[in-house]
Amino acid sequence: MPYRWGMAVDLDKCTGCEACVTACHAENNIPTVSPQQSARGRTMHWMRVERYYEGNFPDVRVKFRPVLCQHCDNAPCEAVCPTYAAHHNEDGLNAQVYNRCIGTRYCANACTYNVRFFNFFNPEWPKPLHLQLNPDVSVREVGVMEKCTFCVQRIKAAKTAAKAEKRAIVDGALQPACAQACPTTAIVFGDLNDPNSRVARLAQSSRGTKLLEDLGAEPKITYLQKQPWHESDTQ
């Protein structure tokens, strides 16, 4: 049976520390931009921690929600790409072929989660940070769309290793950078096709909701939370 990678994020455990964001940047060679460019909305965070505030002062509670590509089964970004740069791969991932992207940015408009990011300029790293680039991940050039890959380089490596040993990937042995970095283990990653995997069981949890589920994109990330997320909570 092919893999079907999914994720569960426990919002009750999330402290909003943003270790996942940092780990993601380091793992995936995501460029950082200057303060000026940041003010112009050119920052790229494949993973971001959204903050929503509840209640009135002084009774304020902050809710955190890490948002990354939801790897939708019915992804709106894929249909609109005129060059197949955004496509569904055999593991159910929303893959992005950087070399095939011509930069129409239509996928980013169609994405209801706004988790796609565009290289407005060629990426630059101040020395000596250019020496810390991850050799397993390509660096994207100007004019190309990019987004969370579920650390596809790790998935590929784990699949190759498992195939050499003629076994399936052990649940929990494969983690994307964000899950690995999370100090509260709020992020769980695994194979949704394996009914005994942690992520598959969490996906069935009564605490589970999907982000913007009613839009029908069938996202593969389950958010776990005691209370369901209400529209009225957002401000």
Added chain:
Amino acid sequence: MNRTLNKPLADDLVRPLFNTSVWFYAVVLAAGTVVACGALAWGFQLWYGIGLSGKRWPTFWALYLTNFVFWIGISHAGTLISAILRLVNATWRRPVTRCAEVITVFALMIGAMFPIIHLGRPWLAFWLFPYPSAREIWPNFRSPLAWDFFAINTYLTGSVLFLFLPMIPDFALVRDRSTGWRRKVYGTLSFGWRGTTKQWNRLEMAMQIMAIAILPVAVSVHTIVSFDFSMANVPMWHSTIFGPYFVAGAIFSGIAGLIIAMAALRKALHLEHYLLPMHFENLGKLLLLMSILWAYFVFNERLTVWYGNEPHEMAVFWATQRGQYAPLYWTMVVGNFVLPMAILTNSKTRTILGCVIASCGVVVGMWLERFLIVVPSLTHKQLPYSWGTFSPTPVELFITAATFAAMLLLYTLFAKFVPIISIWELKAGDFVHAPQAGVVTADPHRIDAAPASSSPGAAS
């Protein structure tokens, strides 16, 4: 031959081709400079990256797409109006058709630039084309952008034919009046036109076919442009009304563009005897009709959103109605509805000047309408955390200004090298040229009156 009797008419209309006023050079120089600035701005953008424009996360489409939709809209002036007027055989159309058809071709050429200008990697734009490659990779035919490619190319091909066919007899006429290089060039362009009955019949037949064929193409092309938006699940884009709404808006802005172009031609080339107040009056009425139709569509779109009260859509609704985009929104309403209603409902103000003022309001209003469709939705998508904003940069503004200058430049050059009023069509109608008013002749240029041997404009 009656050609001598018709000579003043033809003389008058080919005059701009042989005499050049200093204004021609002034306009070409001024418009050319602005176009060059725009080209330079695009060069910078190609060199440094699309980041030189104001686009940002999450406003990934902005002015370039606005210009794209706007210019494709303007292009509906021509072909559509001229095709309808031809099919219903409205005789007053005769001096108007070519001015309109030229707008179509040039506006399409300008509009079709923008999907390429806005690309992140424009040098790979050919990947949008369905060419057989060794790797057997085709464009994604599910993408509305691929549909755009086919729709716009079909429309461009059709409208070039539609423009070119009725120019053939006029090219022949210019050929026969010129010497040297002109004779060669116009001789080639006239495809050996001799004006035989057979040729006239074929031309009429071809025009009839093109006029019928171009109508569904014109309607479909702007519907497909609207699909770029309505196919995506973005608040206030995902709407069934977009197809007809875009087409109505396109015809609306097209008529406005046509009125402005005609008024400019009338002044610049002294065509007061051909482009009469009556033409402006008729087009003004059409503009008024389209203004009411446009308002009807906007009312429908806004009312259903407001009544449905869906939170994601309401965010966009209020942002345009009374939020940060409200000044632009209400300017649009004034330009597109209040101004045309105030000026064009009164026959006293439905003069040439009145029509031009109303048209300027409509052009501004329709550009804003396209902007207000593209941008506020993208800045107010479903997740409030990722709401954004947009402000244009000089590069974008230069390129936008250059498109208007390019239209002026191309139009000026066209009017310099081609009779901007279809001479044979004018003769074919019962048009009485002022200097020869009262002289009624059997016109050899009318098919029903043309003996087999007559060759209009080619009798030398």
